[in-house]
Amino acid sequence: MKRLATILSVLMLFGMAAASCGQREEPFRAYAWMSGKVSMTDEVLEDYFSRAADAGLSGIFLECHGGYPEVLGDSTAFRDSAALVILRRAVPVAQKYGLELHAWMWTTNRCEHALLEAHPDWYEVNGLGESLAEIEMYNRKHYRFLCPTHEGVAEYLKDRVRELAEVEGLTGIHLDFIRYPDAILPYGLHESRGVVQDKVYPQWDCCYCDQCRAAFKAQTGIDPLELEDPTACPEWMQFRWDAMAKLADGLLAEIRACGKVASAAVFATPEESKKLVRQDWVQFRHADALLPMIYYSSYAQPREWVETASREGVEALAAAGNMARLYAGVPVPRDGDFRQCIALARAGGAHGICFFSLEGVARNPEHWTALKEALAEIQ
Numbered sequence: 001m002k003r004l005a006t007i008l009s010v011l012m013l014f015g016m017a018a019a020s021c022g023q024r025e026e027p028f029r030a031y032a033w034m035s036g037k038v039s040m041t042d043e044v045l046e047d048y049f050s051r052a053a054d055a056g057l058s059g060i061f062l063e064c065h066g067g068y069p070e071v072l073g074d075s076t077a078f079r080d081s082a083a084l085v086i087l088r089r090a091v092p093v094a095q096k097y098g099l100e101l102h103a104w105m106w107t108t109n110r111c112e113h114a115l116l117e118a119h120p121d122w123y124e125v126n127g128l129g130e131s132l133a134e135i136e137m138y139n140r141k142h143y144r145f146l147c148p149t150h151e152g153v154a155e156y157l158k159d160r161v162r163e164l165a166e167v168e169g170l171t172g173i174h175l176d177f178i179r180y181p182d183a184i185l186p187y188g189l190h191e192s193r194g195v196v197q198d199k200v201y202p203q204w205d206c207c208y209c210d211q212c213r214a215a216f217k218a219q220t221g222i223d224p225l226e227l228e229d230p231t232a233c234p235e236w237m238q239f240r241w242d243a244m245a246k247l248a249d250g251l252l253a254e255i256r257a258c259g260k261v262a263s264a265a266v267f268a269t270p271e272e273s274k275k276l277v278r279q280d281w282v283q284f285r286h287a288d289a290l291l292p293m294i295y296y297s298s299y300a301q302p303r304e305w306v307e308t309a310s311r312e313g314v315e316a317l318a319a320a321g322n323m324a325r326l327y328a329g330v331p332v333p334r335d336g337d338f339r340q341c342i343a344l345a346r347a348g349g350a351h352g353i354c355f356f357s358l359e360g361v362a363r364n365p366e367h368w369t370a371l372k373e374a375l376a377e378i379q
C-alpha cells in the first residue's frame with residue numbers, strides 16, 4: 001500500500017490523476033532542461049530554481065549523467081556517485097520552491113570509462129564493421145552507443161535507474177539518447193557537420209554487431225550486412241525499432257516500479273525518429289510523458305513546425321493507444337517570444353512544453369520576464 005500511495009502521489013504531482021479518471025483536461029505545464037554538475041553550489045541552484053518557480057515553470061529536468069560524466073571515488077565502479085551527489089543537492093532546493101525534479105540521464109549513449117573498459121562488446125557496430133567503442137562517429141568523442149539486444153545492457157541500465165531512484169524526493173527519471181546513432185543527422189545540420197546524407201550510408205548505419213546479425217538471421221534467414229539497401233528491408237528496420245522500443249519500455253517500466261515518473265526525450269516526430277535514429281517512440285508504452293525535441297532549426301524548419309510536429313506526435317500516440325503526455329521540447333527563442341512557442345505547442349495539442357535550456361533562459365535577463373508573462377496568460 002505504501003508503494004501504491006507513493007506512486008499515486010507522484011502521479012498527482014505530475015498531473016496524471018485526471019487522465020486515469022478519463023479526464024484529459026488539465027493545465028498546460030511548462031518545464032526546462034538544465035545541466036547539473038557536482039560543483040554546482042546551493043547558491044547557484046537557489047538562483048536558477050527560485051527564478052524558474054517565479055516564472056511559472058512546473059519543474060526541471062536536471063542532467064546528472066551526460067556525455068562527459070563526472071567520476072567520484074572508485075573510477076572502476078559502475079555506481080554513478082556523481083549523479084547521486086548532483087541530485088541529492090538539488091532535490092531540497094527544488095522542494096523549497098515547489099518544483100518537480102526529474103533526473104535526466106543519457107541512456108544508450110554511455111560514456112563512462114568503467115563500462116567501456118569492462119564491456120567493449122556491448123557497443124553498437126556500424127555497417128562497415130566498426131565498433132562505436134573504438135571509432136569517433138561524427139568526430140564526437142562521446143558518440144558511444146550501447147546495443148539494445150545485449151541482455152547485459154538492459155540490466156546495466158536498470159541498475160542505473162534503480163540507483164537514481166534511491167534519491168529521496170526525486171519526482172522522476174528522464175531518459176535521453178534512448179535511440180540508435182543518427183543514421184541520418186537532422187537535415188539542418190548536414191552542412192555544418194560536413195556530411196552528405198542523401199540516403200543511409202554504412203558508416204552511420206548501426207547495429208551490425210555479431211549478436212544482432214545472428215538474432216536477425218535466426219528470425220529471417222538474412223544476414224543484414226549483405227543487404228544492398230538496408231532501409232528497403234522492412235524486417236530489418238522493424239527489428240531495430242523493436243529492439244530499441246523493448247529496451248526503452250523496460251527501463252520506463254522500471255522507473256515506474258521505483259515509484260518515479262517515467263519520461264523520455266525523443267526525436268521531433270514519430271516518422272523522423274524512426275527514419276533518422278531507429279526510434280519508434282510511439283511504442284514506449286510505459287512512459288508517463290514523452291518530450292519530442294522539436295528543434296526546428298536543426299531540421300531546417302520554421303518555428304511554426306512546433307505546432308505541426310506536436311500534432312503529429314499527439315495523433316500518433318492516440319492512434320497507438322499510448323496514454324503518455326506529450327510535452328513539446330523547444331529551444332529558447334532568441335527573440336524572447338515564449339508566447340508564440342507556447343501558443344504553437346498548445347495549438348498542436350501538446351500537454352505542455354519544455355524549453356532547452358534553463359541556462360538559455362537565464363542568459364538574457366529579459367527572458368525571465370517574457371517567460372513569466374507568457375505563462376501567466378495561460379493559467
Ligand SMILES: [Zn+2]
Binds near residue numbers: 149
Ligand atoms: Zn547489436
